[in-house]
Amino acid sequence: MINGINDRELALNILLDIENGEHSDIAVRETLSKHQFLPKQERAFITRLVEGTLEYQLQLDYIIDFYSNISVDKMKLPIRVILRSAVYQIFYMDSVPDSAAVNEAVRLAQKKGFFNLKSFVNGVLRSIVREKDKVTWPLREMDPARHLSVRYSMPEELVKEWIEAYGEEKTETMLAAFLEERPVTVRCRTYPWDPALVRKSLEDQGVHVEQGPYLPYALRISGYDHLRTLDAFVKGKIQVQDVSSMLVAEAAAPEKGSYVIDVCAAPGGKSLHIADKMEGTGMVEARDVSEYKKGLIEENIARLNSINVQAKVRDATVFDAESECRADIVLADVPCSGYGVIGHKPEIKYRRSAAGQEELVILQRSILNTAAEYVKSRGVLIYSTCTISRAENEENMMWFLNSHPFRLESLDPYLPEELHCESTGLGYLQMLPGIHDSDGFFIARFRRNF
Amino acid sequence: MALRTIRTEGDPVLSKVCRPVREITPRIRTLVDDMLETMYDAGGVGLAAPQVGILKRVVVIDVGEGPIVLINPEILEADGEQTGDEGCLSVPGMAGKVTRPMHVKVKAQDLDMNEQILEGEELLARAFCHELDHLEGKLYTSLVEGELHEVNYDDEDGEEEE
Numbered sequence A: 001m002i003n004g005i006n007d008r009e010l011a012l013n014i015l016l017d018i019e020n021g022e023h024s025d026i027a028v029r030e031t032l033s034k035h036q037f038l039p040k041q042e043r044a045f046i047t048r049l050v051e052g053t054l055e056y057q058l059q060l061d062y063i064i065d066f067y068s069n070i071s072v073d074k075m076k077l078p079i080r081v082i083l084r085s086a087v088y089q090i091f092y093m094d095s096v097p098d099s100a101a102v103n104e105a106v107r108l109a110q111k112k113g114f115f116n117l118k119s120f121v122n123g124v125l126r127s128i129v130r131e132k133d134k135v136t137w138p139l140r141e142m143d144p145a146r147h148l149s150v151r152y153s154m155p156e157e158l159v160k161e162w163i164e165a166y167g168e169e170k171t172e173t174m175l176a177a178f179l180e181e182r183p184v185t186v187r188c189r190t191y192p193w194d195p196a197l198v199r200k201s202l203e204d205q206g207v208h209v210e211q212g213p214y215l216p217y218a219l220r221i222s223g224y225d226h227l228r229t230l231d232a233f234v235k236g237k238i239q240v241q242d243v244s245s246m247l248v249a250e251a252a253a254p255e256k257g258s259y260v261i262d263v264c265a266a267p268g269g270k271s272l273h274i275a276d277k278m279e280g281t282g283m284v285e286a287r288d289v290s291e292y293k294k295g296l297i298e299e300n301i302a303r304l305n306s307i308n309v310q311a312k313v314r315d316a317t318v319f320d321a322e323s324e325c326r327a328d329i330v331l332a333d334v335p336c337s338g339y340g341v342i343g344h345k346p347e348i349k350y351r352r353s354a355a356g357q358e359e360l361v362i363l364q365r366s367i368l369n370t371a372a373e374y375v376k377s378r379g380v381l382i383y384s385t386c387t388i389s390r391a392e393n394e395e396n397m398m399w400f401l402n403s404h405p406f407r408l409e410s411l412d413p414y415l416p417e418e419l420h421c422e423s424t425g426l427g428y429l430q431m432l433p434g435i436h437d438s439d440g441f442f443i444a445r446f447r448r449n450f
Numbered sequence B: 001m002a003l004r005t006i007r008t009e010g011d012p013v014l015s016k017v018c019r020p021v022r023e024i025t026p027r028i029r030t031l032v033d034d035m036l037e038t039m040y041d042a043g044g045v046g047l048a049a050p051q052v053g054i055l056k057r058v059v060v061i062d063v064g065e066g067p068i069v070l071i072n073p074e075i076l077e078a079d080g081e082q083t084g085d086e087g088c089l090s091v092p093g094m095a096g097k098v099t100r101p102m103h104v105k106v107k108a109q110d111l112d113m114n115e116q117i118l119e120g121e122e123l124l125a126r127a128f129c130h131e132l133d134h135l136e137g138k139l140y141t142s143l144v145e146g147e148l149h150e151v152n153y154d155d156e157d158g159e160e161e162e
Helices: A007-019 A024-034 A040-055 A057-067 A077-092 A098-111 A115-130 A144-151 A156-166 A168-178 A195-204 A243-252 A269-277 A291-304 A346-351 A354-374 A394-403 A422-426 B026-042 B122-135
Strands: A184-188 A208-211 A218-222 A238-240 A259-262 A283-288 A309-313 A327-333 A375-385 A406-408 A428-431 A441-448 B046-048 B058-061 B068-079 B082-088 B091-100 B103-109 B115-121 B145-150
Touching: A007 A024, A007 A040, A007 A077, A007 A098, A024 A040, A040 A057, A040 A077, A040 A346, A057 A077, A057 A115, A057 A144, A057 A346, A077 A098, A077 A115, A098 A115, A144 A156, A144 A168, A156 A168, A184 A195, A195 A208, A195 A218, A238 A269, A243 A269, A243 A327, A243 A375, A243 A428, A243 A441, A259 A269, A269 A283, A269 A291, A269 A309, A269 A327, A283 A291, A291 A309, A327 A354, A354 A375, A354 A394, A375 A394, A394 A406, A394 A428, A394 A441, A422 A428, B026 B046, B026 B058, B026 B068, B046 B122, B058 B122, B068 B115, B068 B122, B082 B122, B091 B122, B103 B122, B115 B122
Parallel strands: A259 A283, A259 A327, A283 A309, A327 A375
Antiparallel strands: A184 A218, A184 A238, A208 A218, A375 A441, A406 A441, A428 A441, B046 B058, B058 B068, B068 B103, B082 B091, B091 B145, B103 B115
């Protein structure tokens, strides 16, 4: 007999793919689509095991280091990942007996060719099971950043950076929010569809629909198997988008017939939203850097059947003379560190580097430089990111104001009242997960002076 | 010790009922050694004698807890239920969903012809049932719920990195 590939082995393979640089959501989706015969509950088990192991990685490593005399970063990659996912099952999955978590981990170590490490895996895990209440955590009073880092599994440098920017209390709220499960948010199109009918079509297919925060057309959906089986999705009546990202089109507030350039558009959610707000008039040029990304945008344009959006391959850092001073609105939704969406893509938090951070800021400023040139006299520039890093948000905003003929313009006329605050009056908004009912996100609205 | 050729589905030897072992001859010992080696080499967790063309009631199993040798095995008790994928070295590249008992108690002789009673849960219970079926000329493919599907047992050692 051959042991059929089991759930834990699939989960391990996915985690190894992610370690090798794959995005977590793509890795899970691809593996599950290859194993469609798996019953729904096993698919849910695999997804939970992968996401949980990833989300709690730093804390799991801390626990393993506490009991193992070989430190986690010295272990061979598959052994490290096997141990992590076993410890996740022991600490966080009540339905899994500890003995099953241990035995399966030992089996996996063998199956992956580490016959001589079986007893090591067994030994470490058995002592964790035996003494799991004896772990001592870093004390908050002694070192708050280290404490929060282990407790919420967030790299210590990031915790320190956020404590400095937002204070300890807000930082902890955000850290907790990243670990919370959140249903998918979709934008229900109000043009050219009747949102009440769209909602009904979802409910008729057994989807659980809840009103989302801040915007009447933001809906939270759950209880479906696959998005592509939903009629409302296939016919382009809904678009998956976090509510924070929907606020970009609100902040842009395009008049009908406007010419809009979205310089980093893929996969096109914000461009399409702006196009909907113009109700089929005007034109949105949805640009991105490669044919592949253009393809992603075109796929969405086709599904939504939007006539006033056009996808183009253009590098946002390269000046395009034809567009100079031509756009009523330019949207610069720049590549960023993505810390605002750690709740959906937990691997982001482990991939940070100081050098990478500096390069991002340089890239963002270079995009802002060219984007500013496309705005016509008295036109609008929207700057947005899905991060909570000061350097990429407020600091870039201040740099831009000091070096370009633009001023900030209040967001209050365009945003729901519950979001109004001092900064929105000035013209920018930093959304923080847990504090706001959304991902972390930044929006600033600039008006060109002349 | 030597590797033996694993017979695959369609070979008539796989559908025959096996004969009991009356005494442990040197040939039987060699057979058991070869079966273990062949099973490990092929990455299996169990192998029955008919799979290497010998119609004798001999089974070897290793689900990761060390080798088990069963001579003339019989199931004494079975209870509970588990449903999951299983594959067979005689049906390469395929797997299918099979429901088996969760807990199985087996009586068999060891290589000294002493009677032993073994109990297994989960994978071991599944392996007992799967291998004992072979001794009756039965393949798991006749028990599969739904369709057989293809599988790749790739990245054996997980050492390769991009």
